[in-house]
Amino acid sequence: MAEAIRVHGLVKRYGPLAAVDGVDFKVPMGQVFAFLGPNGAGKTTTVEILEGLRNRTAGEVSVLGLDPWSQGRQLHQQIGVIPQEFRFFEKTRPAEAIRYYGVLFGTHPDPAELLARVRLSDKADANFDTLSGGQKQKLGLALALVSEPKVLFLDEPTTGLDPSARRGIWDVIRNLRSEGRTVFLTTHYLEEAELLADQVAIIHHGKIIAEGTSSSIIAAHGRPERLRVEGPPSLAEYLRSHVGLPVTVDRGQIEVALRDKHDPIRVLTAIEESGIPWKDFGTVHDTLEDVFIQMVGEMDEGEVAAGRST
Ligand SMILES: Nc1ncnc2c1ncn2[C@@H]1O[C@H](COP(=O)(O)OP(=O)(O)O)[C@@H](O)[C@H]1O
Numbered sequence: 615m616a617e618a619i620r621v622h623g624l625v626k627r628y629g630p631l632a633a634v635d636g637v638d639f640k641v642p643m644g645q646v647f648a649f650l651g652p653n654g655a656g657k658t659t660t661v662e663i664l665e666g667l668r669n670r671t672a673g674e675v676s677v678l679g680l681d682p683w684s685q686g687r688q689l690h691q692q693i694g695v696i697p698q699e700f701r702f703f704e705k706t707r708p709a710e711a712i713r714y715y716g717v718l719f720g721t722h723p724d725p726a727e728l729l730a731r732v733r734l735s736d737k738a739d740a741n742f743d744t745l746s747g748g749q750k751q752k753l754g755l756a757l758a759l760v761s762e763p764k765v766l767f768l769d770e771p772t773t774g775l776d777p778s779a780r781r782g783i784w785d786v787i788r789n790l791r792s793e794g795r796t797v798f799l800t801t802h803y804l805e806e807a808e809l810l811a812d813q814v815a816i817i818h819h820g821k822i823i824a825e826g827t828s829s830s831i832i833a834a835h836g837r838p839e840r841l842r843v844e845g846p847p848s849l850a851e852y853l854r855s856h857v858g859l860p861v862t863v864d865r866g867q868i869e870v871a872l873r874d875k876h877d878p879i880r881v882l883t884a885i886e887e888s889g890i891p892w893k894d895f896g897t898v899h900d901t902l903e904d905v906f907i908q909m910v911g912e913m914d915e916g917e918v919a920a921g922r923s924t
């Protein structure tokens with residue numbers, strides 16, 4: 615089977631609210647898929663429908679060829695789940711928790727090996743309540759791996775973690791991918807999706823507003839590459855009249871939009887010829903975060919405008 619997850623026309627309503635409002639996507643086997651969006655976008659609702667924990671209002675959903683709601687029992691043997699804000703009994707130790715999960719799943723996990731895979735070996739015998747946020751998430755990952763699932767669902771695994779703990783989780787996710795597992799990850803950190811995911815879907819108010827690889831999303835919706843230089847307003851004026859490219863000024867930074875590979879040299883030559891002092895030039899590319907902020911900003915302005923006209 616080429617696809618681990620298929621979703622078509624998915625809708626979830628809570629009373630009058632369409633929390634998920636007609637969503638389509640496919641996740642190929644063996645990929646990391648990032649489901650990206652701000653708080654309240656509909657991420658957890660979607661994940662929990664895929665996990666078979668919530669029923670849907672409408673649409674088709676298949677995970678490993680199964681309907682998560684009507685074939686949940688079969689599905690649960692093949693997926694691993696870490697809920698948002700994973701918790702465990704306070705006095706349980708990681709190695710113990712893994713043995714306990716082994717009993718539940720009827721498998722015989724090796725706690726030392728699993729804890730090594732999630733880089734938590736040094737905490738095998740520490741009480742759960744003494745673990746840091748990142749270590750708790752790592753235990754969640756180890757427990758999700760007890761059944762050796764083909765597909766893992768991680769709902770905001772790095773939210774609230776410090777930068778080094780987040781990198782630790784990224785390492786483990788990369789490792790899961792290299793083991794050939796499919797990872798469905800929700801996050802509101804755009805750079806995390808950009809770094810980890812093969813495919814990204816951005817959800818906003820229950821609708822997917824962009825999807826593809828991060829570079830294809832940036833290419834489709836981002837601004838062109840720019841050359842940035844620091845200099846006085848007179849330099850911006852000079853460039854405006856001498857290079858024939860769009861020039862913008864933002865907090866003392868002058869940006870010149872580039873169209874082709876010869877433009878940077880033309881711009882630099884013009885800067886030199888101007889005789890105006892300048893420093894620190896470089897090129898700037900939009901990140902997924904830039905694109906997201908731009909798209910969501912435009913959509914929200916559209917909503918405000920639509921609200922006014924009615
Ligand atoms: N059980 C529920 N009952 C009513 N509304 C809900 C319920 N769960 C989520 N919502 C609402 O649905 C929207 C999407 O929530 P959620 O899927 O948790 O978003 P995310 O995980 O992206 O933050 C939010 O407006 C939230 O308040």
Ligand SMILES: [Mg+2]
Binds near residue numbers: 658769
């Ligand atoms: Mg959520």
